[in-house]
Amino acid sequence: MTMQQARVLIVDDEPLVRQALSAWLRRKHFHVVEAEGGRQAMEMIRKDEPDLVISDMVMPGMDGLRLLKEARAINAAVPFLMVTGYPSPSDASEAIKQGAQDYLAKPFKPEELTRRVNRMLLNKFVAGSHAPAKGIILGTSVSAILWALAIGALYAFFS
Numbered sequence: 712m713t714m715q716q717a718r719v720l721i722v723d724d725e726p727l728v729r730q731a732l733s734a735w736l737r738r739k740h741f742h743v744v745e746a747e748g749g750r751q752a753m754e755m756i757r758k759d760e761p762d763l764v765i766s767d768m769v770m771p772g773m774d775g776l777r778l779l780k781e782a783r784a785i786n787a788a789v790p791f792l793m794v795t796g797y798p799s800p801s802d803a804s805e806a807i808k809q810g811a812q813d814y815l816a817k818p819f820k821p822e823e824l825t826r827r828v829n830r831m832l833l834n835k836f837v838a839g840s841h842a843p844a845k846g847i848i849l850g851t852s853v854s855a856i857l858w859a860l861a862i863g864a865l866y867a868f869f870s
Contacts, residue, residue: 717832718742720761722752722778723794724770728817732765735821736828749773749781756782761789763831765824768795768802779809788839790831794819 719741723729726747733743744759746752748770755761764782768775779791791811795802798816806814812831815824 716740716742717762718744718759719828720744720746720752720755720759720764722746722749722764722766722770722775724748724767728767732824735824739825741828749775749778752778753781753785756789757785760786762835763790763792763828765792765794765828768793768806769797776805776809779806779811783810788835790835792827792831 719736721729721732721736721743722745723732724747729745729747733745736743744755744761746755749766750773752764752766753773756764764778766775766778773781775793775795779793782789782791787810790813791806792813792815793806793811794815794817796817798814803814812834813827815827
């Protein structure tokens, strides 16, 4: 997956906001899907497995924090960028505590959205691509320690 092929799910109950964000990200060559609320977004997260979710915090029915919590139960690895027109330090803190990777107050510049989306996807890509390497490094370290113990034991035995 290249960053521009990433599947981005935009969740916002305001159609104009959702469409504007989608249009902007499509111009940046992202594959964008939209949901008008938390319930619809959950279906899409289950079915489509997006690479990134951009969700409004305040929506009728299922709000952004509840969506985040329920999505984490299905796919803990999907990064969330929470956006809100009603920013508060307590909401930002709660969003990060619940597992959101970033928080952005409306209105924001489209370039800022692109920068944050790219950073989040890069972090996801790097973390995912290095997972096998982490296992190899750990296995090699354990193996080296065991060999050192075995050689030390043999040396002590034959000395």
